Amino acid sequence: MQESQGKATPAYMKNADYHKLDRAQLTPMMQHYIEVKEQHPNVLLLYRVGDFFECFFQDAVTVAQELELVLTSKEGGKEIGRVPMTGVPHHALERYTALLVEKGYAIAVCDQVEDAAQAAAEKRMVERQITKLLTPGTLTEEGMLHARRNNFLAAVVIAGQHWGLAYTDISTGEFYTTQSQNLETLSLELQRLHPSEILIPTNAPDIGSMLRPGETSDSIPEFLPDSFCYTLRSQTQFSAGEARNQLLTYFRVSSLEGMGCTNLPLGIRAAGGLLFYIEETQKNHQVPLQTLKTYTLSDYLILDQQTRRNLEIVQTVRDGTYHGSLLWALDRTCTAMGGRALRRWLLQPLLDIKGIVARQDTISELIRQTNLRDDLRQLLRQIYDLERLSGRAGAGTANARDLRGLADSLLRLKDLAALVKEGNSPFLRALQSVPPDLEELGEKILNSLVESPPQHLGEGGLIRPGVDEQLDQMQQTLEEDKQWLADLETSERERTGIAKLKVGYNKTFGYFISIPRSKADLAPENYTRKQTLTNEERYITSELKERETRILTAKDDLNRLEYEIFAALRAEVGEKAQQIRDISRAVAAIDVLAGLAELAVYYDYCRPEMIEGRCLKIKEGRHPVVEQTLPTGFFVPNSTAMGFEEKSNNPDLIILTGPNASGKSCYLRQVGLIQLMAQIGSFVPAKEAKLGISDRVFTRVGAVDDLATGQSTFMVEMNETANILNHATPNSLILLDEIGRGTATFDGLSIAWAVAEYLATQVQGRTIFATHYHELNELASILPNVANYQVTVKEMENEIIFLHQVQPGGADRSYGIEAGRLAGLPPTVISRAQQVMGQIEKHSKIALGLRKGLTQQTEKTDQLDIFET
Numbered sequence: 001m002q003e004s005q006g007k008a009t010p011a012y013m014k015n016a017d018y019h020k021l022d023r024a025q026l027t028p029m030m031q032h033y034i035e036v037k038e039q040h041p042n043v044l045l046l047y048r049v050g051d052f053f054e055c056f057f058q059d060a061v062t063v064a065q066e067l068e069l070v071l072t073s074k075e076g077g078k079e080i081g082r083v084p085m086t087g088v089p090h091h092a093l094e095r096y097t098a099l100l101v102e103k104g105y106a107i108a109v110c111d112q113v114e115d116a117a118q119a120a121a122e123k124r125m126v127e128r129q130i131t132k133l134l135t136p137g138t139l140t141e142e143g144m145l146h147a148r149r150n151n152f153l154a155a156v157v158i159a160g161q162h163w164g165l166a167y168t169d170i171s172t173g174e175f176y177t178t179q180s181q182n183l184e185t186l187s188l189e190l191q192r193l194h195p196s197e198i199l200i201p202t203n204a205p206d207i208g209s210m211l212r213p214g215e216t217s218d219s220i221p222e223f224l225p226d227s228f229c230y231t232l233r234s235q236t237q238f239s240a241g242e243a244r245n246q247l248l249t250y251f252r253v254s255s256l257e258g259m260g261c262t263n264l265p266l267g268i269r270a271a272g273g274l275l276f277y278i279e280e281t282q283k284n285h286q287v288p289l290q291t292l293k294t295y296t297l298s299d300y301l302i303l304d305q306q307t308r309r310n311l312e313i314v315q316t317v318r319d320g321t322y323h324g325s326l327l328w329a330l331d332r333t334c335t336a337m338g339g340r341a342l343r344r345w346l347l348q349p350l351l352d353i354k355g356i357v358a359r360q361d362t363i364s365e366l367i368r369q370t371n372l373r374d375d376l377r378q379l380l381r382q383i384y385d386l387e388r389l390s391g392r393a394g395a396g397t398a399n400a401r402d403l404r405g406l407a408d409s410l411l412r413l414k415d416l417a418a419l420v421k422e423g424n425s426p427f428l429r430a431l432q433s434v435p436p437d438l439e440e441l442g443e444k445i446l447n448s449l450v451e452s453p454p455q456h457l458g459e460g461g462l463i464r465p466g467v468d469e470q471l472d473q474m475q476q477t478l479e480e481d482k483q484w485l486a487d488l489e490t491s492e493r494e495r496t497g498i499a500k501l502k503v504g505y506n507k508t509f510g511y512f513i514s515i516p517r518s519k520a521d522l523a524p525e526n527y528t529r530k531q532t533l534t535n536e537e538r539y540i541t542s543e544l545k546e547r548e549t550r551i552l553t554a555k556d557d558l559n560r561l562e563y564e565i566f567a568a569l570r571a572e573v574g575e576k577a578q579q580i581r582d583i584s585r586a587v588a589a590i591d592v593l594a595g596l597a598e599l600a601v602y603y604d605y606c607r608p609e610m611i612e613g614r615c616l617k618i619k620e621g622r623h624p625v626v627e628q629t630l631p632t633g634f635f636v637p638n639s640t641a642m643g644f645e646e647k648s649n650n651p652d653l654i655i656l657t658g659p660n661a662s663g664k665s666c667y668l669r670q671v672g673l674i675q676l677m678a679q680i681g682s683f684v685p686a687k688e689a690k691l692g693i694s695d696r697v698f699t700r701v702g703a704v705d706d707l708a709t710g711q712s713t714f715m716v717e718m719n720e721t722a723n724i725l726n727h728a729t730p731n732s733l734i735l736l737d738e739i740g741r742g743t744a745t746f747d748g749l750s751i752a753w754a755v756a757e758y759l760a761t762q763v764q765g766r767t768i769f770a771t772h773y774h775e776l777n778e779l780a781s782i783l784p785n786v787a788n789y790q791v792t793v794k795e796m797e798n799e800i801i802f803l804h805q806v807q808p809g810g811a812d813r814s815y816g817i818e819a820g821r822l823a824g825l826p827p828t829v830i831s832r833a834q835q836v837m838g839q840i841e842k843h844s845k846i847a848l849g850l851r852k853g854l855t856q857q858t859e860k861t862d863q864l865d866i867f868e869t
């Protein structure tokens with residue numbers, strides 16, 4: 001056999017694991033790299049060397065692989081030889097670290113903290129320190145965050161069946177905690193939040209490690225989804241005492257009473273442990289979080305992971321894109337804050353009718369007042385991301401442009417308040433008064449900072465004249481010195497009579513006066529010769545040197561002072577972060593509602609009547625997303641009536657049949673989406689709607705192999721179905737598409753029958769059950785709360801026309817063979833299929849059994865023997 005011709009492993013790879021090397025033999029820089037690395041062994045270390053951030057050893061191998069960079073090597077020491085190395089240019093650091101963090105890595109940035117030239121002059125290694133620790137859940141950098149999505153960091157404490165959860169978005173400051181029992185609900189809540197990182201307390205030896213999605217550890221309880229990043233933290237920080245103290249210290253309070261969390265011991269432990277982590281990762285930056293708020297899961301409609309996925313709430317199932325999702329169809333927000341809020345609302349619909357009605361009232365008012373809506377949206381477009389900008393100001397990372405953006409937006413708030421001053425609905429009223437100190441702060445910033453400040457701080461050019469007396473004085477002296485220098489050439493030419501005298505500058509001598517050699521004897525007495533060139537002599541004077549020194553030091557002093565003034569201004573903003581964020585949330589809410597009003601007008605949505613109870617009535621409803629993807633007027637509206645309502649006999653369960661591609665799935669989802677939209681307070685795509693509040697929406701849609709967990713299509717389907725049957729209540733909305741398809745026909749039909757029967761008789765939630773098993777239509781004649789509906793088609797000679805109309809009655813055919821023909825199956829296969837179908841229909845015991853069962857008067861829970869021979 002021939003040997004494979006693979007590339008030989010480079011020699012430096014034997015040094016990838018530094019633990020195996022004799023440290024004393026390493027170069028001083030490599031020794032320092034390892035020293036720093038060992039402070040955070042589980043993160044990738046990017047280490048500044050000249051104009052690059054470099055990685056060595058195993059980190060170099062990982063980074064090169066993940067970022068597709070060249071892996072090369074660097075001298076590690078005489079006895080050791082070369083070690084693996086890779087690097088990125090310093091100016092591209094943010095871009096590369098963003099990619100690594102997105103892949104679930106944590107990164108420590110070790111930067112030079114002194115002038116390298118100074119260290120070189122003193123023949124020592126330049127001083128370096130970790131200046132940033134970036135983990136997926138603790139980002140604040142603008143370029144690393146998605147503007148319209150929160151970036152949550154969560155912490156979880158579990159005690160038996162009880163659990164506590166705390167989460168925050170440190171870029172916006174929101175900070176919440178809750179506590180509950182039943183571990184399954186914890187998993188659901190985590191899936192709703194989709195945190196970028198979850199902290200888990202442990203005592204296990206892998207403490208400190210960070211698990212990227214898909215990686216496992218014994219320290220992570222099995223029921224937690226493995227699709228998240230987990231960071232294992234010391235249990236001590238999550239102990240009741242430590243966590244409580246941390247919260248008290250952070251919020252500078254003497255009791256937790258005001259936060260309303262004293263009865264949530266596990267929630268407090270999670271929140272305190274989370275604060276320890278923030279403190280550790282944010283290094284020198286104090287992150288201004290909002291006061292801890294508590295919430296209860298039972299305040300919101302529960303959506304499990306499948307339902308969020310199947311209803312394509314924030315991304316599509318097919319390719320995971322935003323385009324084509326419900327969020328895409330509804331989002332008409334003008335600010336990033338509004339975009340984030342709409343996303344949160346959609347993932348957390350309300351149960352409280354009062355809350356829903358308050359949102360509806362605002363939408364109604366904004367629909368009526370077209371001018372107000374237009375002006376409002378126009379104004380909102382000029383408001384920057386106040387939540388994140390104030391956060392960066394508080395953390396000391398905002399630059400002067402950020403502060404100007406923030407100030408501009410703060411001043412817009414006054415215009416906003418004036419605009420909504422006549423508003424009646426709660427969300428408009430919330431904006432009617434802007435705290436005067438925020439306005440003053442905005443003005444102060446605009447009066448202090450120049451109109452277009454530079455991107456980087458520390459280079460001066462930030463502060464306007466007239467802001468600081470000392471700064472103005474220094475600026476004036478500097479200007480005078482510069483002017484003196486600018487005039488020097490002319491004045492010295494006049495004084496000496498040498499027309500070719502020039503003032504120049506070079507790095508070695510600084511400023512000098514140059515005279516042609518032929519005129520050297522005319523040089524005045526106060527000139528000191530410094531250099532002789534072929535054609536010229538160069539001189540300095542004591543005054544020239546004095547002015548030069550003054551100019552150079554004055555520039556440094558000026559920059560420093562400008563930075564100090566700026567930093568003080570920034571800190572002032574930081575102190576007001578909480579206040580700014582409170583009003584930002586009101587701005588975000590009005591942005592969402594104005595967007596929903598705009599949408600309602602554009603697509604002619606109606607205001608649903610929300611009631612306690614189980615009625616679900618939609619007149620001429622439409623699918624909000626499909627409608628937008630079709631040309632105007634192409635979508636066929638359909639009505640729905642389910643659940644108890646006085647003087648009506650609405651069914652609880654609808655068996656929906658119809659040919660392939662007729663619109664069953666679309667109808668089913670349309671009902672789910674309308675219910676969901678109504679519970680976030682939105683208007684809905686329908687002529688009229690009367691909707692009872694749903695406690696949960698369940699969906700079981702399509703057949704998707706879950707290869708990642710090694711489960712078969714059928715097992716996934718059965719798990720999801722079991723989940724629904726075990727958790728649905730009479731107030732739930734249940735949408736089932738094709739149950740029992742992934743197994744043999746008889747097994748499938750039997751399961752589908754039993755599931756439908758159980759839902760109609762035991763659960764009695766409102767259910768739509770789409771199926772190709774027409775046999776299920778028999779249920780309607782047995783159970784009073786079941787009705788049959790079908791999506792109709794028109795049969796022509798050689799084709800079927802899809803009418804997409806949902807009408808009472810059951811379909812008796814699926815036209816599956818016609819669909820196969822349209823898809824291009826060979827004619828012989830089609831005709832054989834028709835032949836086989838004829839035979840099956842003739843001899844099927846199922847149809848016979850069903851007919852027999854029908855003739856018996858069956859009680860609600862009676863079972864039907866469909867396999868009787």
Ligand SMILES: Nc1ncnc2c1ncn2[C@@H]1O[C@H](COP(=O)(O)OP(=O)(O)OP(=O)(O)O)[C@@H](O)[C@H]1O
Binds near residue numbers: 626637658805
């Ligand atoms: N009410 C409607 N008005 C206009 N077009 C519609 C309507 N309902 C569905 N459609 C169109 O028909 C296509 C097929 O619909 P859908 O996927 O819901 O069919 P289906 O009956 O569930 O099919 P199958 O049984 O094969 O899964 C959709 O992609 C949509 O474009």
